[in-house]
Amino acid sequence: MSERKGVRETTLTEEAYQKLRWDIVSGTLEAGSPLRLDNLKQRYGLGYSPLREALNRLHSERLVTTVALRGFTVAPLSLSEMWDAVETRIHIEAEALRRAIEYGDDEWETEIISTFHALAIKAKRLQDLTEQPPKEEIKALEERHHRFHHALISACRSNWLLDFSQKLYVETERYRFPVLGGSMAASSRDVSREHQDIMEAAIARDADRTVALLTAHYRRTGETLSARYAPESEANVAHRPKAPAL
Amino acid sequence: MSERKGVRETTLTEEAYQKLRWDIVSGTLEAGSPLRLDNLKQRYGLGYSPLREALNRLHSERLVTTVALRGFTVAPLSLSEMWDAVETRIHIEAEALRRAIEYGDDEWETEIISTFHALAIKAKRLQDLTEQPPKEEIKALEERHHRFHHALISACRSNWLLDFSQKLYVETERYRFPVLGGSMAASSRDVSREHQDIMEAAIARDADRTVALLTAHYRRTGETLSARYAPESEANVAHRPKAPAL
DNA sequence: TAAATACAGATTTTCGCAAATTCTGTTTTT
DNA sequence: AAAAACAGAATTTGCGAAAATCTGTATTTA
8 A cells, every 4th residue: 555655645535636636627538428437446546445535526526427326427518507607606706805805914915916926927938838838837827827816815704705716716627728728829818917907906905896807807718718619609698697798 | 235125225325424414413413523434333334435425525515524644523613604604695695596586487486485385384383382392303394494495596597506505504504403493482583474575575576675585584593593602702793794784 | 019027247336454644642861 | 851752552544355236138028
């Protein structure tokens, strides 16, 4: 049971969880495909128990579905589910943001500024690249993106709001990931600008403006993803929120 | 590995989950007490694997806490956590309710009415009882209560809102349960009346009024629980929301 | 031919032990 | 006397085999 070299850093369950999560979010394991225990065991070189436990954690995050006695599958993707996640996220984070703006102290402001810059630098570097950035780099970008958005609402003083926001972030990450790798430079949006505006409004303690900017930011992302996943289809318009304008 | 008589109804994991959940919510397993695998194995007559899996599910529902390599414990209770859950629930369900009122059809109305009556009848019967009702009866009452509140928002067309509402219901159930067994008759509130008003406002499609009534309903419950868990203490007032009025 | 039944292969679920890790109380050293 | 080191105990974690279950195919029956 010992690791290659001496001490093991984390539990095998954690390892299984991280690897599976990455393979699902990055699309290596396709949506809807069944996850056979035997396969996974061979693929990751881990036993049944850690895999099973990891699969259960992923189930509670809605990344995998499971039916009793019929095993696990990668959770399917659908535009209507994506829009549900986007709109719910707006509803949750709008409230969290208002509270964070009310309660946030110097440390909160500092964290927003530093995570913003970490994100902006990374985004700039990847955007300037001529070739397609490697998946590892996209992962790092996603992490900084996550940290920035978390920093915005971190002072809201509600564990439940933070928890729900986290869950919705994970859900939308799956949809966002393949697009991030695509034509980043070609995008007509200046996402970094949007982030900066949100940051400035938050630090200026203008709650209404910050919420409006964040809402627009998320809806634009949703629209980008809609276009990416169903370029020709008109069907996805039905999933759009009723009030897309600010 | 075979069951007493022929076919097994569900998986052992499901059985472990249900039993553990009940023992935690009903208070049989006290908040904060450690959950040793050996103990549980003996107590429920189940193996490690089903228990472990059930414990993980309960962890994702915040009913148990866990630290890697240090086992599981029953999640602690705290007034500030309860108020967080109550206020977040209000925020989630207010939105879900508005949408349900917009989208709800005849079937939705019918479901609200029937679940209301099922709840009202049960509540009346338990209230008229002279002695303390048995735990099983309280469980049945809780189930009907849950069905009614779920019916109200069931037409909201958002799986995420419904999922979050469900999570928060479970969380608050833990706090409500011991109180339900107590002096139900002595309560100055007419809870059934509150439910009826909510039902009528919803069916009349008066969104603002329904949301206001539901908010008041949840806050009153929160206050009852505060009083029950910290009767003399002034400290819990600090956890109260800023705007308790309608 | 169609429906019902039986069978066989594949898959999931469960079990209990063994290994690894952490905790606790005692002894030794500074 | 305080800090560090150590050993034994308690607990969690991981594994692979065995049991239970499901799914699809072949066989039988009406």
